[in-house]
Amino acid sequence: SQQGEEDPQALSIQEGENATMNCSYKTSINNLQWYRQNSGRGLVHLILIRSNEREKHSGRLRVTLDTSKKSSSLLITASRAADTASYFCATDRDGGAQKLVFGQGTRLTINP
């Protein structure tokens, strides 16, 4: 079963606009991670937010976590063509990060 579910499944925006992706999960977590996957490549870690954190920034990325709603959002500001990729959230469960569970991903397309 999917622990994390991203929304929307696909998103297409113009270069320079902001992109927001959401992730919902079902069980309690210690942390939530976001990864990016360029076409035909492996996943690359973007950011990790712990359950006691509400917001985290890294460059043009802003991640929020609402444990009461079991949801997280990833905001990419001032998008660039190079941001075109699939984005996945991953949650730990069963008490540890041994079994990270990935959502189905959001496919983001940045149009020049």
Added chain:
Amino acid sequence: NAGVTQTPKFQVLKTGQSMTLQCAQDMNHEYMSWYRQDPGMGLRLIHYSVGAGITDQGEVPNGYNVSRSTTEDFPLRLLSAAPSQTSVYFCASSYSPVAGTNEKLFFGSGTQLSVL
């Protein structure tokens, strides 16, 4: 550092054949894992290891074996390939899976496997 290296990048098998997907990391990571990625289903965990000599099953372990004789290597064996095992396979590693430590995963570039 090379990071996480997977071989081969592409493989075509016939039903019933066996093969081993290789994974090696040079970051002295304790934790290693194998995921498969299928369209519309995200990544699903096959097997994982928290250290040399220690392995455990993930979400979809049937039809696959693993071993961890060294810290660096974590091969995935397909015992008798089936068309349902057609997928892209990713190996990943992290310094430690313990919550509160450096749990982020480093991924290899993947192996695209087709079983006919």
